Amino acid sequence: MTASGEPITVSPVAGRRDLETFIRLPYRLLQDEPCWPPPLLFDVRNRLDRSKNPFFEHGEAEYFLARRGGEVVGRIAAIRNHLHEEVHKEKLGFFGWFDLINDEDVACSLLDTARQWAADRGLEALRGPVSFSLNDECGCLVDGFEHPATIMTPWNPPWYGALIEGAGFTKSKDLYSFALPVMEFGVERIGRIVERIKKREGARLRQFDPKQFSQEVARIEAIYNEAWTANWGFVPMTPAEFRHMAKELKPVLVPELAHFVEIEGRPVGFSLVLPDVNVILRKLKGRLFPFGIFRLLFGLKRVKRIRLMAMGVIREHHMKGLDSVLYLAAFEGARDLGKTFSELGWVLEDNAVMINTIERIGGHRYRTHRLYDAPTVRHGNSKGAH
Template sequence: MTDVSITPVRGRAATTAFVRLPHTLYRDDPHWVAPLERELRACLDPRRNPFHTSGTVQLFLAHRGTTPLGRIAAHIDPRYQERHQDRTGHIGFFECADDPAVAGALFTAADRWLADRGADRMLGPLSFTTNDECGLLVDGFDRPPTVQMPHNPPYYAELFTACGFTKAKDLHTFTGPVPADGEAPAVIRRAAQRALAAPGIRVRPLDPRRYDADLAAVLRIYNDAWAENYASVPFTDAEFRHLGRRLKPLLVPDLLQIAEVGGEPAGFTLWLPDANQALARVRGRLTTYGLPIGLVRAARDRRRITRTRASTSGITKEHRGRGLMAALFCRAQQAAARLGYTENEYSWILEDNRDAARYAKAMGAVHTRTHRLYHRPLGAAPAATPAATA
C-alpha cells in the first residue's frame, strides 16, 4: 500500500497545478528553462490543439497529502497505430520528484488507462508525437536546453528503469560553431557546389510574401521525408497550421531554406533562433499581475541570442542522393553568420540515422546530448511498484 494518490486532471485548478508543478521541481536547476505557460495550456486544450481532434488524452497528478509531486499524460494516437500497425499507447509531460513510489503510481495509472483503451505497450515520453517534444535527457546535463528540446534531472532515467522501462530508441544532439564568415567545411562546400551546378536546382529562403504556400510545401516535403522514421506520424494540415502560427514569431526567412528541382520544392532545412536564451529569466510567464515584465525581459534578452537550432530538415525520397542537404546547410549557415549567430545545434537525430549524423559531423559538430525514448509492455511493472488510486 502507498500513501501516493493519483487523480485525473479535471478543471482549471487541477490544470494549473499540472502546468506549474515543474517550477517546484526545478527551482535549483540553473539550466532549466520554463516553457511559456500560455503555450503549454494551449497544447493541452482540446479546443486549441488540433492533436486532440484524433488523439485521446488523460492527464494525471500525483499527490502525497495535498502536495503535488508528479504528473503524466497518457494518450492514444490512432494515426500512430495505423501507420505502425501496432497497439502502442504513449506517455508524455512526465515530471516527478525523486521518489520511486510517486513515479510507479503515475506509470501504473497511465498503464491502466491505456490498457482500458486497447493498448498493449507504452512508449515515451512523447508530448504528444515525434513532431513535438520527445525523449528523456540521459546524457549532456551540463548545458541549458535549446528551443523545443526537453530538459530533466538525471534521476528521471533511474525512475523509468526502476519501473520496468527499457530503451526503445536514442535521439542524438550535435553542436558546432558557426564561423564568422559562414563558410561550411570544404567537404560540404564541394558537395553543395556539385548539387547547385546541376540543371534545374535552386536553393532559396522562405518568401514572406508567399508564407502560406511555402509552409505548405515544407509540410509536403516533411511528411514524405519522415514517413519511414521511427515512431513518426504525419502532420495534418490543421496541426501544421497550428505549428506555423506558434513558430511565426521565431521564423527568420533566411533560416528556412528550400531546395527546388525543376521549380518544385524537394527539400528544406529549418534553423530556429534559440528562444530559450531569451526566455530563461521569464520563468514561463510573459506577464506578472497583468504587467508585461516577462515580455520586456524577453525582448531585451532576444538581442543576446547567439545560438540557432537546426530543428528539422528533409529531402523527398525522389530527390535524395543529389547533395541537396549540403546545399541547404551551406545557405542556412551563411545566413546564420550574417545574422550574428555563433553556434548551431543539430537536433534531434535518430541514433541509426547515419546520413544525418554524417552531415552534422561534416559541418564540424560533435555529439553533445542524448535523449531516450523508453517503452514497456502494459502490465509489466515490477511487483514492488505501488498501486495507484484514482
C-alpha cells in the same frame, strides 16, 4: 531515493484548480535548475487544451497528479494517438508531461497508472516520454545535462531515466543532438562542393518568403511529410497541426535562416533554423506579460544560439547532396547574422547517413534523449500504491 511511509494516490486532473497544479508543478520542482527553460504558462495551457490543440482531432489524453500526504509530488499524461495506430498498425500508447520528485514509488505509481489507462483501451505497450507525439518535444534526457535545453527540446534532471527504468521500461530509441560552433563550419570548403552539386542537379536555393507565409508553410508540410515517411515512429502531421505549429513559431521565424532548394521550380527540400528563444525564456520565468513580451521581441536579434530543428529532402532526390546545399545556406545565414552556436537535431541513433554528414561538417554529439517502451501489463508487483 526511496519514499516515505505515506501512501501515494494518483488521480485524474479534475477541474481548473487541478489543471493549474498540473501545469505549474515543474515550475516548482525545477525552478532552481539553470538548464531548464520555464515555458510560457499561456503556451502550456494552450497545448493542454483539448479544444485548442489539433492533436486532439486524432488523439486523446488523460492528465494525472500524484499526491502524498496532500502534497503533489508528480504528474503524467497518458496518451492515445489514433493516427499512430493507423499508420504503424500497432496498439501502442504513449506517456508524457512526466515530472516528479526523485522517488521510485512515485514514478512507479504514475507510470503504472498510465499503463493501466492504455491497457483499458486495448493498447499493448506504452512509449515515452512524448508531449504529445514525436512531432512535439520528446525523449528523456540521458546525456548532456550540463547543457541548456534548446527551443522545443526537453530538459530533465539525471535521475529521471533511472526512475523510468526502475518502473519496468527499457530503451526503445535514442535521439542525438549535435553541437557545432557556427564559425567552425567550413563555408568556403563546402561552398565549392555545393556549387558543383547545384550545377549537376540543376538546383536553386531560395529563402523562405514571409509575404507568402501560408503557401510557404504548405510547401514545408508537403516536403516534411513525404521526406520523413520512412523514419522510425514517424506520423505525418495533419494540415491543422502544421498550421498550428507554424502560427506558434511565426514570431521567432527568421527568413535568412529558413530555406528551400528547388529543381525546375519545384521545392524538393527545406531546412528550418530557429533562434534559441529559450535563452530569453529562462529570464521570463514563464510569464510573457506585462514586460516579458518586450524582452522577447527585442531580445531575439541578440540571441547567438540557433537550432537546426528540421530538414527534409523528398525521397526521389535523396543521396544527391542536396542536404549539403541546405546546410551551407543555414550556416551562411547564421554567420551573416552573427550567430555563434548551433544545435543540429534531433537525429535517430541509427540514421548513419545523417550522423556521418553532420560529423563531416564538424558537428559532435553532445546531448542524448531516450524513448522508453514497456508492455501495458506490468509483470511483477508495483512499488507504488494508487
